[in-house]
Amino acid sequence: MNQYRLEKVTKVFDHRLVAVDEIDLRVQSGERAALIGPSGAGKTTLFRMLNCTLRPTAGKLWINGDEVVTLHGKRLRQVRRKIGTIYQQHNLVPRLKVAHNVLAGNLGQWSTVRSLISLVRPVDLEMAYRALRQVGIEEKIFTRTDELSGGQQQRVAIARVLIQDPEVILADEPVSSVDPSLATVIVKLLLEISERTRKTLLMNLHSVDLALAYFPRVIGIKNGKALFDLSPDKVSDSLLEELYSGHLPDNHENGLTDEESKALVYQ
Amino acid sequence: MRSPRLSSINRSEKSLFPYLFSLLFLSAFLDSWWRAGVRPSAFFEKEGREHLWKFLSGMFPPDLSWNFLSLMFHPALETIQISVMGTFIAVVMGFPLGILGTRTFSVGGVLNEADVKGSLSRLVLRWTSYCMARGILSLFRSIPEFVWAFMFVRAVGLGAFSGVLAIGVAYGGMLGKVYSEIFEGVNYRPLEALQSTGANKLQIFFYGWLPQVLPNFVSYTLYRWECAVRASAILGLVGAGGLGTQIEISMRMFNFSEVLTILIILFFMVAGVDYLSAKVRAIL
Numbered sequence: 001m002n003q004y005r006l007e008k009v010t011k012v013f014d015h016r017l018v019a020v021d022e023i024d025l026r027v028q029s030g031e032r033a034a035l036i037g038p039s040g041a042g043k044t045t046l047f048r049m050l051n052c053t054l055r056p057t058a059g060k061l062w063i064n065g066d067e068v069v070t071l072h073g074k075r076l077r078q079v080r081r082k083i084g085t086i087y088q089q090h091n092l093v094p095r096l097k098v099a100h101n102v103l104a105g106n107l108g109q110w111s112t113v114r115s116l117i118s119l120v121r122p123v124d125l126e127m128a129y130r131a132l133r134q135v136g137i138e139e140k141i142f143t144r145t146d147e148l149s150g151g152q153q154q155r156v157a158i159a160r161v162l163i164q165d166p167e168v169i170l171a172d173e174p175v176s177s178v179d180p181s182l183a184t185v186i187v188k189l190l191l192e193i194s195e196r197t198r199k200t201l202l203m204n205l206h207s208v209d210l211a212l213a214y215f216p217r218v219i220g221i222k223n224g225k226a227l228f229d230l231s232p233d234k235v236s237d238s239l240l241e242e243l244y245s246g247h248l249p250d251n252h253e254n255g256l257t258d259e260e261s262k263a264l265v266y267q
Numbered sequence: 268m269r270s271p272r273l274s275s276i277n278r279s280e281k282s283l284f285p286y287l288f289s290l291l292f293l294s295a296f297l298d299s300w301w302r303a304g305v306r307p308s309a310f311f312e313k314e315g316r317e318h319l320w321k322f323l324s325g326m327f328p329p330d331l332s333w334n335f336l337s338l339m340f341h342p343a344l345e346t347i348q349i350s351v352m353g354t355f356i357a358v359v360m361g362f363p364l365g366i367l368g369t370r371t372f373s374v375g376g377v378l379n380e381a382d383v384k385g386s387l388s389r390l391v392l393r394w395t396s397y398c399m400a401r402g403i404l405s406l407f408r409s410i411p412e413f414v415w416a417f418m419f420v421r422a423v424g425l426g427a428f429s430g431v432l433a434i435g436v437a438y439g440g441m442l443g444k445v446y447s448e449i450f451e452g453v454n455y456r457p458l459e460a461l462q463s464t465g466a467n468k469l470q471i472f473f474y475g476w477l478p479q480v481l482p483n484f485v486s487y488t489l490y491r492w493e494c495a496v497r498a499s500a501i502l503g504l505v506g507a508g509g510l511g512t513q514i515e516i517s518m519r520m521f522n523f524s525e526v527l528t529i530l531i532i533l534f535f536m537v538a539g540v541d542y543l544s545a546k547v548r549a550i551l
Contacts, residue, residue, distance in 0.1 A: 051463045053377060055384045069385050076382055081465030091460035095478045104474055108465025115470050157460075164464050266377075266455065 353434025407440025
């Protein structure tokens with residue numbers, strides 16, 4: 001069954017910044033794929049459409065057979081609940097304790113009242129503890145999140161996704177802020193989770209080596225388009241060279257600096 | 268050959284704008300001086316000097332007799348109580364209105380894009396609640412608390428409750444406006460992450476929004492409480508209870524020494540509130 005189906009999906013910010021440009025893509029449920037490509041290629045924007053944060057400007061996007069433009073309100077939240085996202089900058093709430101950030105994975109299932117009660121007195125500490133033990137930082141459960149290192153925060157973010165227990169995991173550069181040895185551990189952990197629980201896993205990766213070594217499918221993204229979509233043994237050096245050549249994205253043609261594009265994308 | 272950059276600098280140096288603007292400012296300033304009747308010499312004229320002297324010398328020494336002080340205890344307490352209840356009502360009204368009046372909460376930005384796009388009814392509903400919240404807040408704060416007190420004295424009668432209502436409404440408007448500005452200033456990435464777990468708006472608000480702004484939120488509320496203590500003393504002048512009523516009575520009886528006593532009490536009250544709120548802020 002198709003987890004995702006994209007037909008000419010395009011995202012334009014503020015009528016001038018083309019971040020994703022007519023991408024066609026199909027992802028089967030349970031599939032594991034890595035997305036590689038230069039920064040600014042549109043990988044993050046693509047993920048933000050895949051997790052129903054942004055709406056495509058043009059083209060069609062189906063999630064589990066539902067076309068996203070038809071999703072609003074409660075239905076939209078139900079679809080989001082089944083998609084767990086791990087962000088490059090962790091995107092945790094800095095002033096909350098680790099336990100609350102982890103238990104926030106439950107918000108899609110909890111009633112508003114229950115989630116408020118949990119802010120005063122965490123309702124399912126046992127669950128948070130188990131998730132944190134899986135990523136190896138259970139002793140930090142009562143620490144304030146902004147006191148953790150980047151690598152520890154990334155593991156808190158993974159624990160939150162474990163609690164959310166989604167059907168799809170989207171990991172956007174999950175290892176860009178950790179040292180290389182830990183990077184392999186985290187990538188392997190996510191692969192292992194997705195295999196064991198049959199979750200679809202899509203991962204944006206800076207590291208071509210990790211992508212080629214561990215993923216059965218590698219998609220190269222450049223200038224908002226899919227340059228190739230192959231199994232790792234078919235990804236040749238010349239393809240990689242083409243992917244990363246002329247590293248600066250086309251955005252500069254419309255007179256925007258990196259800062260300005262960022263401001264547009266993250267309003 | 269001149270580089271384009273250099274020529275543009277020269278052009279800006281020759282611009283008339285600074286001169287015109289200075290002239291405009293100067294004429295506005297002089298006109299205001301004249302029309303507002305600013306007349307420092309009033310202090311030095313014989314009549315003015317005598318009035319000032321009578322007032323100041325009448326103030327000293329302040330009336331510190333136990334008799335008077337014990338009479339002031341209740342009004343002073345009432346002033347504090349008016350300010351506390353007024354601020355409470357202001358928070359109760361300003362908080363939800365401030366949330367709805369936050370553009371990124373109600374209508375725009377990454378937390379509304381997917382939900383609103385392609386659904387006209389949602390868009391209309393969101394804009395309506397946003398504009399209504401903003402409109403109510405503007406109305407509440409554009410009318411001074413003094414005028415509100417006048418109206419509430421007519422409506423609910425003389426006494427502390429009209430002061431409470433006046434502060435509640437006027438300060439509710441101010442708090443709501445500033446709350447919404449504080450809420451707009453958060454980092455949206457954690458909120459986006461919360462949204463992606465399937466959380467609803469209120470959950471996102473209490474898990475992502477509020478924790479980020481809590482210190483700001485509390486310290487601004489406490490600051491408004493300080494202002495409310497002063498305001499509630501003044502509101503007594505129109506009959507809304509508290510120390511203001513006593514100031515009014517003493518002024519009318521030309522008992523300036525009592526006025527000074529009340530001002531001293533007020534000073535210590537405001538200083539005390541200031542100290543207290545500084546302590547609370549330090550904890551956060």
